[in-house]
Amino acid sequence: MARFNQRSARPAVSSPVKSTGEKTRTHEGATGHLHDARSELYLLAVCNMVGQDTFYENGGDRDDRYTQLVRQLAVEDPAWTAGLLGWLRNEANMRTASLVGAAEFVKARLEATRNATAPTDGSFSEGWNRRVIASVLQRADEPGELLGYWTSHYGRRIPKPVKRGIEDALGSLYTERTLLKYDTDSKGYRFGDVIELVHPAPAALWQGDLFEHAIDRRHNRDKPIPESLQLLHTRAEITKWDVQKRRDLLKRPDAADFLRHAGMTWEALAGWLQGPMDKAAWEAIIPSMGVMALARNLRNFDEADVSDEVAVQICARFADPEQVRKSRMFPFRWWAAYKHAPSLRWAHALEQALGHSLANVPRLKGSTLILVDRSPSMFPGYGFSTPNRSDITLAEQAAVFGSALALRAEKPTLVEFGGGSKKLDVVKGGSVLKHIEAFGQIDGTDIPAAVKAHWFAHDRIVIVTDEQTRPGWLPSNMWGHGGMRETAIDDLVPKATPVYMWNMAGYKPGAMPSGKTGRHTFGGLTDQAFRMIPLLERGRDAHWPWEDAPAA
DSSP: OOSSSTTTTOOOOOOOOEEEEEEEEEESSSSSEEEEEHHEEEEEETOOOOOOOOSOOOHHHHHHHHHHHHHHHHOOOOOHHHHHHHHHTSOOOOOOHHHHHHHHHHHHHHHHHTTSSSSOOOOOTTHHHHHHHHHHOOTTHHHHHHHHHHHHHSOOOHHHHHHHHHHHHHHHHHHHHHHHHHHOTTTTOOHHHHHHHOOOSSSSHHHHHHHHHHHHHHTTTOOOOOOOOOHHHHHHHHTTTTTTHHHHHHHHHHHHHHHHHTOOOHHHHHHHHSSSHHHHHHHHHHSSHHHHHHHHHHHHHTTTTTTTHHHHHHHHHHHHHHHHHHOOOOOHHHHHHHHHOOGGGGHHHHEEEEEETTTOOOOOOSEEEEEESSSSGGOOOOOSSSSOOOOHHHHHHHHHHHHHHHHHHEEEEEEESSSSEEOOOOTTTTOHHHHHTOOOOOOOOOOOHHHHHSSSSEEEEEEEEOOOOOOOBSSSSSSOOOOOBBBHHHSSSSSTTTTTESSOOSSSSSSSOOSTTTTEEEEOSSSGGGGGGHHTTTOOOOOOOTTOOOOO
């Protein structure tokens, strides 16, 4: 009898998030699996909103765990950690976590050098510190943010690598437009402060004038604006206009072009007009607005009765895959825009935009069981942006991924689960937005029971969850049931069937082992990690997102 040459045999492949073999308990008491330090940091980094509580972990503890992992790996594996932080700010678009990570990276390495605990094998190059700082500074207000973090934690003495990294970034960040947008009195570190601290070399003559003007502006020096800075001259001139002249501008056919050339944002326009943002104001500024700002203001547009002609222009931008890509909006942000927009005139364009933001979701062949966690821990009182203010929960974010995967899979079984579970209809060619609306909420968390109830020799299982399952007592792990042994996924599904766990919260314990033998954990708030599924199923090892993988 053949032992190895069987139809169910699959190539042994590995994925980057790896378990150590050490076990613990999930926050709900089931057997949990610990990851190595790199994997734990990755899963936490791709979903950690600095300073925010989650259902099982308060913000302070979560931030401490993050900084400790960064500091450890900055010394032990600087190349990998630098790659993570640069990717985190750019492709993953995790702004605050990457800034904090870069500061802690430098701090840990400076301490290791001072305490003579740094490795001596040549991997501890001094160049890492400067490069990491520069790699995470992608917006003009971020040098000030980084300095604010550093000085609030470590005092006013700024190390040279931090200064040099900031200097490397300033050439492309500091412009007339960014000065007008970000250099405000509310900031602790103004543009002038940063320039005086790091003494950057200007990239062009006009930028030298800009640096000088920013310093004068910071110190309230009554000096004329340099002639090379025509945008600043224009803005200074129109601030002298009376209120009526400002309102009259909106009636001009060239109002939109004028505001664009004046570097006016919608926030600045609202203050400049000294009155309400009415239809005329919105229609004049909409051509200058970015895609993200447009998506966040749909309610304002409807309330101001913006014309259908202008709405068509906005929708055309949402439908443009390149503009959606450049906006770097998380997929669930498009769901949020749809959810909060009063009018249905935006719906189709938002559906298109959501589809563009999920471009990496694969069209999986064969049968796929997709389990989406709808337990209470996925509905915390803390959302994406500010505690107790955002209502875009982890559950909704999970529903976005689960629905998109189901609509693109050849033979999907879409299930919402908690302590119990329920199969949801998948309408081929249907709307991701409408499928998200079909999800509910279910008490408890029982991953093994959901697998047992719905897995019928599917080719694969994808579970979108925070992984904090209860102890898997069959037939149910809910309180009031028990007396049977704890059941794990490996007890229910053969290793030949791959199980992909999509971790939405970054908690320390995972619900299953990961890294090989058909068990793989991913994470994050974007669709990028979905690219690993086809790679693994073609028998190729998957790599970290910022590392070059071999050609398929």
